[in-house]
Amino acid sequence: xxxxxxxxxxxxxxxxxxxxxxxxxxxxxxxxxxxxxxxxxxxxxxxxxxxxxxxxxxxxxxxxxxxxxxxxxxxxxxxxxxxxxxxxxxxxxxxxxxxxxxxxxxxxxxxxxxxxxxxxxxxxxxxxxxxxxxxxxxxxxxxxxxxxxxxxxxxxxxxxxxxxxxxxxxxxxxxxxxxxxxxxxxxxxxxxxxxxxxxxxxxxxxxxxxxxxxxxxxxxxxxxxxxxxxxxxxxxxxxxxxxxxxxxxxxxxxxxxxxxxxxxxxxxxxxxxxxxxxxxxxxxxxxxxxxxxxxxxxxxxxxxxxxxxxxxxxxxxxxxxxxxxxxxxxxxxxxxxxxxxxxxxxxxxxxxxxxxxxxxxxxxxxxxxxxxxxxxxxxxxxxxxxxxxxxxxxxxxxxxxxxxxxxxxxxxxxxxxxxxxxxxxxxxxxxxxxxxxxxxxxxxxxxxxxxxxxxxxxxxxxxxxxxxxxxxxxxxxxxxxxxxxxxxxxxxxxxxxxxx
Amino acid sequence: xxxxxxxxxxxxxxxxxxxxxxxxxxxxxxxxxxxxxxxxxxxxxxxxxxxxxxxxxxxxxxxxxxxxxxxxxxxxxxxxxxxxxxxxxxxxxxxxxxxxxxxxxxxxxxxxxxxxxxxxxxxxxxxxxxxxxxxxxxxxxxxxxxxxxx
Numbered sequence: 001x002x003x004x005x006x007x008x009x010x011x012x013x014x015x016x017x018x019x020x021x022x023x024x025x026x027x028x029x030x031x032x033x034x035x036x037x038x039x040x041x042x043x044x045x046x047x048x049x050x051x052x053x054x055x056x057x058x059x060x061x062x063x064x065x066x067x068x069x070x071x072x073x074x075x076x077x078x079x080x081x082x083x084x085x086x087x088x089x090x091x092x093x094x095x096x097x098x099x100x101x102x103x104x105x106x107x108x109x110x111x112x113x114x115x116x117x118x119x120x121x122x123x124x125x126x127x128x129x130x131x132x133x134x135x136x137x138x139x140x141x142x143x144x145x146x147x148x149x150x151x152x153x154x155x156x157x158x159x160x161x162x163x164x165x166x167x168x169x170x171x172x173x174x175x176x177x178x179x180x181x182x183x184x185x186x187x188x189x190x191x192x193x194x195x196x197x198x199x200x201x202x203x204x205x206x207x208x209x210x211x212x213x214x215x216x217x218x219x220x221x222x223x224x225x226x227x228x229x230x231x232x233x234x235x236x237x238x239x240x241x242x243x244x245x246x247x248x249x250x251x252x253x254x255x256x257x258x259x260x261x262x263x264x265x266x267x268x269x270x271x272x273x274x275x276x277x278x279x280x281x282x283x284x285x286x287x288x289x290x291x292x293x294x295x296x297x298x299x300x301x302x303x304x305x306x307x308x309x310x311x312x313x314x315x316x317x318x319x320x321x322x323x324x325x326x327x328x329x330x331x332x333x334x335x336x337x338x339x340x341x342x343x344x345x346x347x348x349x350x351x352x353x354x355x356x357x358x359x360x361x362x363x364x365x366x367x368x369x370x371x372x373x374x375x376x377x378x379x380x381x382x383x384x385x386x387x388x389x390x391x392x393x394x395x396x397x398x399x400x401x402x403x404x405x406x407x408x409x410x411x412x413x414x415x416x417x418x419x420x421x422x423x424x425x426x427x428x429x430x431x432x433x434x435x436x437x438x439x440x441x442x443x444x445x446x447x448x449x450x451x452x453x454x455x456x457x458x459x460x461x462x463x464x465x466x467x468x469x470x471x472x473x474x475x476x477x478x479x480x481x482x483x484x485x486x487x488x489x490x491x492x493x494x495x496x497x498x499x500x
Numbered sequence: 501x502x503x504x505x506x507x508x509x510x511x512x513x514x515x516x517x518x519x520x521x522x523x524x525x526x527x528x529x530x531x532x533x534x535x536x537x538x539x540x541x542x543x544x545x546x547x548x549x550x551x552x553x554x555x556x557x558x559x560x561x562x563x564x565x566x567x568x569x570x571x572x573x574x575x576x577x578x579x580x581x582x583x584x585x586x587x588x589x590x591x592x593x594x595x596x597x598x599x600x601x602x603x604x605x606x607x608x609x610x611x612x613x614x615x616x617x618x619x620x621x622x623x624x625x626x627x628x629x630x631x632x633x634x635x636x637x638x639x640x641x642x643x644x645x646x647x648x649x650x
Contacts, residue, residue: 171554178547185540223577393608400588413589417582429512447543459536
């Protein structure tokens with residue numbers, strides 16, 4: 001079996017001392033920021049990107065990936081113990097996890113969350129390994145027209161599943177694409193939209209954009225609200241699951257894993273969507289749905305497995321097609337680009353150790369999280385008692401040093417502050433920053449593929465509709481928009497009608 | 501009758517229209533080329549037009565469907581947070597990591613409504629030691645620790 005050969009390469013890479021260390025650092029940092037509210041994986045990855053310059057690319061990516069799935073674990077810990085979702089993907093875990101904790105079953109809830117996550121992570125890792133080969137082979141047959149259409153589908157897919165206004169989200173993508181092409185045009189050498197500023201001739205850095213929109217803006221918005229965060233004390237007892245609880249939760253873990261694995265692959269999918277979908281399915285399937293919201297163990301086991309599976313499989317489009325499907329994956333694209341790796345189907349053949357090493361490290365990292373997390377819970381809870389007024393200046397400091405050291409210039413810090421202000425403005429206008437980041441990393445690639453596709457077709461734009469794969473991808477994108485937009489329009493008509 | 505029923509959509513739309521128009525205007529200096537031989541101005545032109553169309557859609561919709569008001573801007577946290585980081589970026593090289601960290605922590609802490617000057621000074625000194633230890637000694641980033649070392 002070829003897949004075992006590949007996994008052997010992967011584990012050979014992931015199990016070296018250096019890479020184990022970086023997987024551990026990533027997983028621990030991820031758990032830390034998952035526990036702490038007010039800083040998410042996107043800002044953290046942006047913060048740490050500059051420090052990975054000197055590392056081997058595979059070590060850097062292993063660490064950054066660890067932050068993402070570590071955050072899932074950390075988020076669920078605080079959701080269960082203090083009813084506060086550290087990450088958006090653990091919002092539903094609060095519902096039943098915290099109720100279990102109140103009933104004195106905090107240990108059981110944490111254990112099933114960790115075990116479910118580990119099981120889901122293991123299955124998803126195998127899935128990633130299995131699906132990657134055929135998908136990459138398919139993607140290598142893609143011409144520029146197909147690639148362009150795929151990116152359109154990826155970007156559209158990423159926003160239709162998100163909440164909020166579709167028009168705004170698409171506009172944010174376009175704005176992101178535009179920001180992405182600032183700098184020297186590779187084909188003509190012309191500097192575009194640089195306003196004569198020499199620092200901009202290399203383009204705007206992904207760290208600058210992500211840290212401004214996701215890091216600084218988040219801090220400012222948190223400071224605007226004057227409510228105080230409560231510090232809650234919980235007692236930990238009953239650290240382990242009973243046999244009957246395990247039997248009850250096992251099917252939910254299986255369902256959550258399957259659901260999360262599927263939803264994770266979809267553009268716009270990933271951890272958050274998976275956990276919400278799993279919760280509603282568990283509630284529908286339950287013998288006694290009234291138990292949900294009162295401490296049903298399936299309400300913890302299902303979503304927790306699903307979000308971890310989804311987090312893992314959302315690497316599939318990135319690794320095989322080079323298309324990020326959420327903001328964290330966009331940061332991974334940024335990380336690969338910084339290390340001179342063009343994300344896409346060729347990574348698997350040109351850089352097999354990186355590719356399979358990253359996949360294997362996900363499993364290793366998940367194992368570390370299970371082993372480490374339960375004993376470390378006491379420390380994470382202590383950290384929650386640090387008040388926000390002391391936390392955010394420290395976050396700012398790490399952000400500041402991170403941005404400064406990308407190019408050792410204060411210009412980058414000013415740019416980041418600009419994007420921070422922009423992020424606050426966007427939040428007030430209810431414009432999500434994630435689509436902008438996706439557009440930003442895809443901008444140059446999209447222009448290049450559009451250019452090549454039209455060059456090959458001698459300027460005939462119909463090439464996107466006449467090549468079957470490209471046409472299918474575009475059709476899927478249009479269908480997605482219609483599915484979302486049509487009920488929206490109808491609803492708005494009704495609202496307008498009622499007001500008139 | 502109010503013309504702007506949904507201020508958030510209206511101003512978001514207006515912003516996109518302005519950016520789109522500026523893109524087309526500024527981008528007019530770049531060669532457009534043809535579809536088959538795209539110049540550097542071609543793709544930005546498409547994006548600019550798209551932004552204007554999408555912004556127009558938002559503005560149009562804002563006049564018909566009502567929505568929530570824009571939450572008020574609070575200038576104090578915005579200005580202090582961003583200002584303190586920009587200041588840090590400007591002084592970190594001449595003044596060194598140690599002192600600029602203390603300055604950053606104390607000024608940034610003032611953005612919170614529960615600002616405690618003495619506490620932030622202590623935190624600043626501790627974090628300065630941490631920053632020097634992790635970034636300069638540990639990660640070997642090329643940053644001066646004290647003033648005049650650059």
